[in-house]
Amino acid sequence: MKNNHVTTLDLHLNAIDFNFNYFKSKLHSTTKILVVIKAFGYGTSAIEIAKHLEQKVDYFAVAYANEGIALRNAGIETPILVLHPQKNNLKKIIDFCLEPNIYSINILKAFIEISKELKVQNYPIHIKFNTGLNRLGFTEKNISEIVSLIKPQKEVTITSVFSHIAASEDLNEREFTLQQITTFKKVSSILINQIPSTPFKHMLNTSGIINYASEAQFDMVRLGIGLYGFGNSKNETSKLKNVVVLKSIISQIHTIKKGETVGYNRAYKATSTVKTATIPIGHADGISRQLSNGVGYVYINNQKAYIVGNVCMDMIMVNITEINCNEGDEVLVYKNQQHIESLAKAIHTIPYELLTAISQRVGRVLK
Numbered sequence: 001m002k003n004n005h006v007t008t009l010d011l012h013l014n015a016i017d018f019n020f021n022y023f024k025s026k027l028h029s030t031t032k033i034l035v036v037i038k039a040f041g042y043g044t045s046a047i048e049i050a051k052h053l054e055q056k057v058d059y060f061a062v063a064y065a066n067e068g069i070a071l072r073n074a075g076i077e078t079p080i081l082v083l084h085p086q087k088n089n090l091k092k093i094i095d096f097c098l099e100p101n102i103y104s105i106n107i108l109k110a111f112i113e114i115s116k117e118l119k120v121q122n123y124p125i126h127i128k129f130n131t132g133l134n135r136l137g138f139t140e141k142n143i144s145e146i147v148s149l150i151k152p153q154k155e156v157t158i159t160s161v162f163s164h165i166a167a168s169e170d171l172n173e174r175e176f177t178l179q180q181i182t183t184f185k186k187v188s189s190i191l192i193n194q195i196p197s198t199p200f201k202h203m204l205n206t207s208g209i210i211n212y213a214s215e216a217q218f219d220m221v222r223l224g225i226g227l228y229g230f231g232n233s234k235n236e237t238s239k240l241k242n243v244v245v246l247k248s249i250i251s252q253i254h255t256i257k258k259g260e261t262v263g264y265n266r267a268y269k270a271t272s273t274v275k276t277a278t279i280p281i282g283h284a285d286g287i288s289r290q291l292s293n294g295v296g297y298v299y300i301n302n303q304k305a306y307i308v309g310n311v312c313m314d315m316i317m318v319n320i321t322e323i324n325c326n327e328g329d330e331v332l333v334y335k336n337q338q339h340i341e342s343l344a345k346a347i348h349t350i351p352y353e354l355l356t357a358i359s360q361r362v363g364r365v366l367k
């Protein structure tokens with residue numbers, strides 16, 4: 001069914017291409033590129049991004065098996081790494097030709113067992129080392145057990161070995177990051193020296209590519225937020241093109257007299273006559289309720305219109321007292337990266353959270 005909601009998320013594919021080429025230009029020509037499209041492609045559209053980039057990338061990554069299955073059902077044939085498989089979906093991973101991140105002895109044993117049941121041969125798996133993020137992954141002391149499980153069987157093959165940096169965007173943590181890189185080099189070579197396959201290696205996310213391409217490029221990088229136009233610093237973001245524009249229109253304009261209130265809980269009380277515009281987007285669409293009461297703002301006619309009162313589930317009201325506008329006029333709820341960064345900062349979060357919060361009710365429009 002066609003989505004007739006007037007609130008839409010425009011996705012600028014030429015900006016995706018620009019950003020992809022920008023990061024590619026920082027890499028050796030032989031370095032493989034994995035594009036991370038977990039969480040609906042950071043709130044954009046995983047399927048559209050995948051269709052657009054499948055000829056250019058070596059891998060895609062998603063967080064969960066279901067996200068990979070959706071891509072396979074949409075006809076994507078590129079290898080897909082599932083970053084966080086669980087035991088109960090390992091069979092589905094094989095059924096849909098997805099490649100699991102193997103991060104614990106439990107998951108390794110379970111995956112080998114299922115591979116035997118399904119009679120697969122040389123099924124590609126990716127071994128993750130924890131080098132300091134302390135989220136998922138093996139440590140050095142697991143290596144001998146990994147080797148003893150891998151060696152006697154033919155069902156699975158270690159295709160890559162990887163790790164993830166805890167603070168790649170923060171140059172104050174450079175020493176810690178270099179230590180993570182050193183640890184990764186050490187543990188990966190200990191493992192690789194004892195197994196029959198010759199896996200490739202990868203470690204860098206977006207900020208890693210920006211800050212550590214010479215120290216830790218290895219054979220592949222994992223590009224996420226950068227593709228969508230964010231470089232995790234003002235300077236880096238300014239070199240990227242804007243991909244997402246969250247748009248709506250003015251549904252209704254009200255004149256609020258001194259003493260009247262606006263919205264739930266009467267959170268805003270007018271101290272003089274003000275004009276407000278009601279916009280059909282609310283916290284159910286991903287507009288954080290923390291942006292209520294003058295914290296967040298949209299753009300109307302290129303001017304800032306601050307949110308008045310509480311963000312409702314399906315609507316916001318904004319102050320247009322000083323703005324010349326009419327019902328039906330366009331509203332830019334997220335205009336560009338700088339706008340998203342400023343809103344994120346105002347509510348003590350990061351652009352990643354604002355992007356991934358944009359709900360599925362908002363229609364995605366390719367530009």
Ligand SMILES: *Cc1c(COP(=O)(O)O)cnc(C)c1O
Nearest residue numbers: 036164205206222223224225226
């Ligand atoms: C999400 C994720 C990435 C991508 O990170 P960005 O900062 O968005 O580039 C890379 N690797 C892993 C393991 C991830 O979970």
